[in-house]
Amino acid sequence: MEGTLIMTEQDRKRYVRAMEVIEGRMDMDTASRLVQLKRRQMARIVARVRQAGARGVQHRLRNRPSNHRLGEQKRRAIEQIVREQYADFGPTLAAEKLGERQGLAVSVGTVRKIMVAEGIWHAGKQGKRHRARRERRERRGEMVQVDGSHHEWFEGRRAKAVLLAFIDDATSRLAYAMFVEGETTEAVMKAMWEYIDGNGLPLSIYVDRDSIYVVNRQATVEEQLRDTQPQTHFDRAMEELGVQVILARTPQAKGRVERLFKTLQDRLVKEMRLRGISTLAEANRYLWEEYLPAHNKRFAVEPREPQDAHRAAPSAERLAAVFTVREARTVQNDYTVRYRNQVYQIGKEQAVRISPRQRVIVEERLDGTRHFRYKGVALHVTDVSSMTRPRVNGGRRMKSMAIPSRVERWKPAPDHPWRNRPVTDDEAPREGASLATLPQRPRAKVEEPCHF
Template sequence: MSDKEIDRADVIRDVCERRLRRKDAATLLSLTERQVQRLMNQFRQSGIEGLVSKRRGKPSNNRCPDKFKLYVLNLIQQYYADFGPTLATEKLHEDHGVDVSRETVRRWMISCGLWIPHAQRKPRVYQPRQRRDCLGELIQIDGSHHDWFEGRSPKCCLLVFIDDATGRLMHLRFGDTESTFDYLAATREYIEKHGRPLAFYSDRHSIFHVSKRDAHTNRITQYGRALQDLNIELICANSSQAKGRVERANQTLQDRLIKAMRLEYVNTIEQANTWLPCFIDDFNRRFAKPARFPKNMHRPFVGDVFDMDDTFAWHDTRVLSKSLTFQYDKVLYLVEPTEENSRLAGEAVKILDYPDGRIAVMYGERALECRIFDKLAEVDQGQIVENKRLGAVLSFAQKKQDEMDRADQRSRSKSMPKRRAQLRAIGRNPALD
């Protein structure tokens, strides 16, 4: 007997012995009074066995024929042996015209050993990884999106740098989004404060990792290129559990950091980035552990501030046309036609797009002087006449502006850095000043 039938037997016994009214028993069992009377008759006639369902052990009237079941299982074994029940059900309906429920297919596949339920699968084993030996040997990095200011400011992202050997918070930085420029800015601040670590350990975000479908274009990301220039190894984890130290730190920060900012009346990103060093010192005093060996593996940065600027800029390449022009982010750049530059037609030049909106054009180690014409800026025809050299180009752009009058066609290139596009959108055109 089932537990439900055992409980029902106690109620029916009380009704038969007049300790309970039939109406109350119907309410307790969620049955009608007539059904309670039938159960009483069965109990008086056969005892407690009379309350056992007569259908137990018998096949359902709506069951599928055994011949149909074998036909479906043969199709699954022949074509869909490694499919899941849901996908196998869809393919049976689409390719073979077999209509059967997903749950039925799942039970049939389990009975034949073609599918193992998740409850019966062996759990995956994640062996713990020992901490690194020295400070700066491996720095785990991650971005945590959260309502950090509890509605006092818009939701933002916290970039977390934590040392693997000690569990120390090395650096924190708030940003609007988890973008390449935000990581480059945070990494620059880290290096200026601590030096260059041996390696950064991150997830497989597109900022750090190039997927296979994009591998034919660039084999390395902008962030990976910057770390390569700094001689820092970038390691991408296969799972969140692999970089569990920074993931657990994010959970702690989402509890303690939020409450600390509330008590300190920190309400904006700018205030938080200024106040964060105080929180980092208090956090490390409570939770940091000593490294196995006292050696600090951070290395100083060799170079000046200009080298640092170039390293953490967005790098791209363009090929100069015969007229010594190239286009970048829907802006036409004209290289000064000096005798030395006239030999560069058809050569590739490197574009350095700085976070503050500046653009530098390099050919090898030499900087090229350029003038720009922004096709998206409003142009006055009178100014076109004054500029002798850009007259033909500006005339062509004027016609294009008349055609591209809708706002959706006058947007910046989506492939360009987000911060750069925003700065350019509100900037003036130096060629027209």
């Protein structure tokens, strides 16, 4: 409305004190102390109020364009580049790429204002934060959050893939990440091996309740008698290495790795798009050589305690024996063990005595080799699958023979002796019966008695 002056609370207080000084009801030192300004600044405000009235307390640049604003030509150039190349980028990432690729040093706030004004980007609503707060662990390696993200990482340039990520709880450092075809036990074991090889053994890992980490069934009778709980192959491997597995009950509980994936699904996807990466090998190479160092430089923080809680990594032979899929098999009477449609012969000379019907452990390692153990002792076995006949139809052996498509009933030829034999009185047709219905049975053979 014309003639109305909008003032802030601070401006109103300064105007009141200035008028009291002008009217002689307050001295300059008291007024400057009440509005928390230096005496010289308060004197300037009093002088401007005497000259311009209430407008004298307002800043002279209010409602005027900034002296450091972008030129219209540069602003249009930035808007065009962002629209053509970074339309789905956030303001922060778009500002970084403008500096890296186009050499335009623009603040994030300026890019945000341009993108909002042109309708390129809309600020999303902040979700309700979880009220329970868990403090970070004090040392690096005390706890590592592990998870896999199923996402369209390559935006259709190849089939979908899974990103396995390991983030340290104390520092938010992305310690290791790897693209795999699927989140399987073997893939997680391989990624964990690589993490241990590069960082050492952590004290604990924080995971969700996927079937890779927890068995969703009741303990069997044998397990109850041994007073043990059912374990997955990965959980058993972590127990042998002395790494505690902590299971999260909600996604919010492991929010650090969930927020990490939100960042990666924004930044990493766009970085691979700009480089035209379309294979797992290229993606992992870029991830390990370029992205991880840059990500940690930007997002990692210092731990509260400088000591590293990681323990020394075991030898490669030890890790190869631990990261295995183990299953029990029964020894047959011929001292053979059948595993995944293959037959293995147990040698006569062994370091431990073994008999038929006993159970041996078959270890399938990540390199594809199979090892057999009994009471923890390795067994010498030979693959004899080529010497055995295949088992079909539920394990029963069947002859290999051609099965005719249609079985025809045999009929004797017209000149066959059966058709020309005389008819007995019992086989004579009744009155009115057709001769075609006569049974054609073979004649009984009559032999002459032997005389001695």
